[in-house]
Amino acid sequence: MFRFFADINNISAAAIKLSDEDSKHIRSLRLRPDEKFIVCDGNSTEYVCTLDQPDKFTNAVIISSHNSKSEPTVSCKSYIAFSKGDRLDYAVQKLVELGINEIILFKSSRCVAIPHDIPKKVTRLQRIVLETAKMSGRGIIPKVSYSGDFEETITEALTESKLTLFFYENEEKLNIKSILNQHFPDGDENKINNNKHISIITGPEGGFTEQEVEYSRSKKIPVVSLGSRVLRSETAPVVALAAIMYHTDNL
């Protein structure tokens, strides 16, 4: 079934007012008069709908509603350093497919491509998030934001999360499985719920500096490896999230 998101203020008990953009999209789909589609409120409730009138594309009639079945039981945030070219686009798309809750961009020492207009970049990535959330059947629209420089980002992550993981390619001792086993022993569902905000911090193409790694260690943030092969900056957060989703039975 085709999927759309609607602003919660446009949803009444029986009907939903669709956005102009979604109305145009629905028109182009040439739905049959009784063809069902899903409108999600972006807050994990999904409404099965049909068009009110087959030639009017702005009003959807609600047939039934249910909770989204696609949201994971863990809430993960990806703090991702600015990267060149379309690397962020790629990472953002894959993170949304995998079930990320929030994406936060930041600056670090070795970032070689910090956009002149950061709010524009955020808006562009938020657009990719929306399209991907529809395609992958998400029940929420993950938010994209910008947290500032490295130290501000570490402070925010520590305030917002129960567990913060700092990924570093030169770390050789602590791997992601050890740390996840320690915090979320298999089957310990309560512990997962108690620790449900997990933050993933990953660097730019050039990696983090030793000073940044030491700063994270000084804040008691575990510095974690993703294996012995070097992952590109857009791959690391996706692999980290895939591992967390796998570990917590969300794959």
Add this chain to the structure above:
Amino acid sequence: MFRFFADINNISAAAIKLSDEDSKHIRSLRLRPDEKFIVCDGNSTEYVCTLDQPDKFTNAVIISSHNSKSEPTVSCKSYIAFSKGDRLDYAVQKLVELGINEIILFKSSRCVAIPHDIPKKVTRLQRIVLETAKMSGRGIIPKVSYSGDFEETITEALTESKLTLFFYENEEKLNIKSILNQHFPDGDENKINNNKHISIITGPEGGFTEQEVEYSRSKKIPVVSLGSRVLRSETAPVVALAAIMYHTDNL
């Protein structure tokens, strides 16, 4: 350290003859006379080298050698259906970063973008594999090939692998963790070694047809889910491989 691959026939006990392309690359890097670099034989042996003469870029002198530390303990093959645009490029790059052993392209019913010149496509992807293998520090160069149509591919996968997994977005019962736990219980390293060829089969943008799913079931291939969110055709094999690498302690 910079990394290169050399043909095993060009490696003698004390020196390595570099390819014209690598020689040009080394020239452009302006290495210091004593600067070390790594040349790998593509068979998991790595040679630490310097240039024979600082202004000659075709001969490397071997200082020491060691086994590659980056190859995973499981050998995985990704059977991946033809997909549109740069989706295959992306999947191939990420699979190599994550430690894939071999990539095999195939045709299935819903493929909308089968290249006219398949050998050319294979060559192009093999080029991406080589560049990625250097960047990510692989000890081998994973091979790209083409296996033919769907049924030929299933036959090949069954012949070549100890465990074949068929990923299907509409599968609701069997998830990847259940099947990996069943075949590779935690810590059962011998069992992993006995079953070391794992094949991952994933479909095109439009997914597999019900007939294709039934055909796989009829051959006793487990039909497996990757969770309740719909993954794009280029994301599914990467997430499946990340899960396998995580499960088998290779992340």
